[in-house]
Amino acid sequence: MNYIGSKAQLLPFLRANIEAFAGGDLSSKVFCDLFAGSGCVGKSFATDVRSLISNDQEYYSYVLNRAMLQTGILEGVDEIIASLNALPPTQGIIYKNYCEGSGSGRNYFSDRNGQKIDAMRQGIEAYKENEELYFFLLASLLLSADKVANTASVYSAFLKHLKPLAQEELCFQALDYQPMSKLHQVFCEDANTLISKLEGDILYLDPPYNRRQYGANYHLLNTIARYDSFVPKGKTGVRSYESSPYCKTTTALQALEKLIYEAKFSYIFISYNDEGIISSSMIAQMMQKYGKYESIKMPHHRFKAYQNKLHKHYIYEYLHFLEKF
Numbered sequence: 001m002n003y004i005g006s007k008a009q010l011l012p013f014l015r016a017n018i019e020a021f022a023g024g025d026l027s028s029k030v031f032c033d034l035f036a037g038s039g040c041v042g043k044s045f046a047t048d049v050r051s052l053i054s055n056d057q058e059y060y061s062y063v064l065n066r067a068m069l070q071t072g073i074l075e076g077v078d079e080i081i082a083s084l085n086a087l088p089p090t091q092g093i094i095y096k097n098y099c100e101g102s103g104s105g106r107n108y109f110s111d112r113n114g115q116k117i118d119a120m121r122q123g124i125e126a127y128k129e130n131e132e133l134y135f136f137l138l139a140s141l142l143l144s145a146d147k148v149a150n151t152a153s154v155y156s157a158f159l160k161h162l163k164p165l166a167q168e169e170l171c172f173q174a175l176d177y178q179p180m181s182k183l184h185q186v187f188c189e190d191a192n193t194l195i196s197k198l199e200g201d202i203l204y205l206d207p208p209y210n211r212r213q214y215g216a217n218y219h220l221l222n223t224i225a226r227y228d229s230f231v232p233k234g235k236t237g238v239r240s241y242e243s244s245p246y247c248k249t250t251t252a253l254q255a256l257e258k259l260i261y262e263a264k265f266s267y268i269f270i271s272y273n274d275e276g277i278i279s280s281s282m283i284a285q286m287m288q289k290y291g292k293y294e295s296i297k298m299p300h301h302r303f304k305a306y307q308n309k310l311h312k313h314y315i316y317e318y319l320h321f322l323e324k325f
């Protein structure tokens with residue numbers, strides 16, 4: 001999944017620095033990924049730490065992280081996926097509101113794929129009693145549907161004509177996962193509310209760094225995951241979403257400082273880039289008040305949807321570290 005702000009390409013950089021600063025062996029540590037997004041950071045540390053706490057305020061992210069961190073060995077999943085793939089397409093919420101053939105005026109999926117998503121999503125409800133399987137199937141559907149979405153990358157707009165990938169038939173594929181034997185926790189809350197209830201060793205913070213609200217950019221993933229009734233708004237069919245204080249210049253630094261102040265964690269790491277709402281020097285100044293501070297930066301590719309010949313292709317990705325007093 002091409003996720004805004006994903007740290008998938010930066011995992012070696014994060015791991016090397018987190019291990020060096022927090023003392024090497026992480027096997028006795030509780031690690032919290034408070035802005036988990038696609039979940040790639042939590043997933044990569046899940047087998048090395050004593051336990052992991054994952055959180056994100058978006059429901060689609062909660063679904064992905066639950067599936068990646070709380071799925072044990074699943075029996076018979078290949079047969080279930082084959083049966084979902086074989087369901088006859090049906091005209092439900094996705095086709096009616098997000099496909100051109102229904103007259104919705106929106107072109108997020110081909111008519112056939114929209115109807116297939118509806119059939120599969122309705123089919124998944126039959127497994128609701130088995131939460132582990134249910135979230136695993138939901139996460140698998142989100143990632144499978146995302147592959148054939150008719151967008152440049154995010155769901156804040158659709159393309160006028162179906163791009164070649166969107167013309168391909170949706171194939172429901174199982175999430176690539178490693179069965180978990182440890183007890184990891186997954187939350188779907190506002191980070192600033194949740195922080196007071198958490199305790200651990202390593203807190204990794206990767207908040208949004210610009211004005212783009214994730215709830216707007218990934219609204220369709222929330223709609224597929226929730227599959228509830230609501231009135232889609234405007235040209236894009238967006239649903240209502242929580243605004244994040246990290247996406248506003250007037251509130252971002254204050255919200256971040258509140259997290260650092262309240263955190264009951266020994267080591268705190270913040271990922272942020274040099275084009276974000278808060279400058280690196282402001283983050284450094286704020287963090288120095290709370291303990292021993294260091295930082296490191298490395299060049300990193302821009303998020304692809306924003307590539308523009310007039311802009312430089314690299315940004316600097318910072319990792320700010322704090323050993324809290």
Ligand SMILES: C[S@@+](CC[C@H](N)C(=O)[O-])C[C@H]1O[C@@H](n2cnc3c(N)ncnc32)[C@H](O)[C@@H]1O
Pocket residue numbers: 003004005006007008034035036037038039040041055056057058061189190191192206207208209214215244245246
């Ligand atoms: C930069 S992304 C994280 C990317 C993630 N580390 C990855 O590699 O995929 C920021 C995340 O913060 C979440 N978020 C924004 N405001 C939040 C808040 N107040 N509480 C919890 N999560 C929030 C967004 O939904 C988004 O997934």
